[in-house]
Amino acid sequence: MSFAVTAKPSVSASPAVEFRSVEKRYGQGPIILDAFSLSAAHGDFIALIGPSGCGKSTLLKLVAGLSPVSRGELIFSTSSASNRLADATISSSASSRDDLAYVFQEPTLLPWLTVAKNVALPLNLRAVPSAQRTALVRDALELVGLTPRADYYPRQLSGGQKMRVSIARALVLSPQILLLDEPFGALDEMTRDHLNEELLAIRERLRWTAFFVTHSVAEAVFLANRIIIMSANPGRLHREIRVDLPYPRTPATRRDPAYHRLVDEVSQLLRSIEDLATV
């Protein structure tokens, strides 16, 4: 493998992403996200959890730049970490938003392209020289363990494998910020647990800052170092829970009493929000 392994995120004074009283509404519609403030340090793994309509997915769209912020500020800063697949892929003039990748709820693959070509899509769109492409695609596929499936078409893969391709595609440009919108929501529990472990294993090698939307408390506690619990109508930051379980986390982490205490705590907080909503 050609990855430079940097176990720790770069120590940087400025946060990777900072929300300053961000408000979002579509046109004259209701406020989706209200006075949202959050500072994500480089290397943070932030899980966003809350009832539907709390603006979790909207938050990702704002970070991705797919939708503009209505009020407030969203500030990015690049890290100087050398944990990239290839430095040449990042153009010097690019803004920090060029360094992010998005993983959708669905695998969102192009069905007419093979696995390798799907993973190569960001490289093609960004006009990365073809000499580098092959190596980058090979590395990304190896990262998710799909090297033997490189020439398969998406319909020949299982749901979990498709999601892995989607992750490989997101990682191929070595993003600094990774946005994941309930990526494993449609998978069975076994596959989901397995992919969660893989995601953390990859994170040990490539330290991105992650925003991970989920409906599963167990998943949030297992993955994240910070859990943001949100309330709905309008979407607000309700509580933040720090998860102090040490990385690397393994299946053994799920048997840790501290893990179970956190799952309970977050579940109860979520229930109290939903009780409020039904009053």
Next chain:
Amino acid sequence: MPRSKLLSFFLPALAGALFIAIWHFIRVSLSEDFRFLLPAPTEVIAAFREHGDELWRATLNTTAGATLGFLAAVAVSFTLSLLLSLSPLVRVTFYPYLMLLQMTPIIVFAPILVLWVGPGLKSVTIITFLICFFPLAVNTTQGLVSTDRNLVELFRLYRATKFQEILRLRIPAALPYFFTGLRIAATLAPIGALVGDYTAGSSAGDGGGLGFQTIIYSSQAKYPALFATAAACCALGFIFVAGVLSLSWLTLHQWHDSYERADI
């Protein structure tokens, strides 16, 4: 050969044999005076032998009109669909007229078309074009605007240009829709050319097509020859559809779900 393949060959062949048997049965049950109304299968084959050269030439002429009209419809409808897909405003403006074109009985305008461009191949091509155009334009446009929203956002995220989005995403995603339109147009093209030739054909030059022969044979009461003309048109239609189905298979079978399994 697997069982399903054998069945898919055997069953249609059986149905065909049954059809000819019924045809023969109806014919022999008719009284002598009316038998001329339903020529025997053998008489139709004899008509092919008798009028072979004539029918071959007519078939070639109709093929030319059908092919030219079909290809022109593909090219023009594809371009128009691309334009329509770019803006909802353009779609709203022109869609009603696209529908109007489909509702217009084109045959009514055939005599005027003959005055404009003259009878023969040009008129036949234009009539075929007009008949094939609508299903192609509607299906292709539908395909181009039905792209998965997440895929569009993915392209935007990677700052794809509009050109990249159309070429690498919208057009490939529209292919299954395009081929649906193409299949419909392929069945319409030979019929369109035949009808065009019937109304705007000409014996000038290298002679008329199958539509023109239809007029001649019916005026001469050569009924077996009429059946032979119909058979020639069927064969032409079959070749068109088979061609499009092959092209569709070549383009889609590796990735599109519609080719996943073809069990009976």
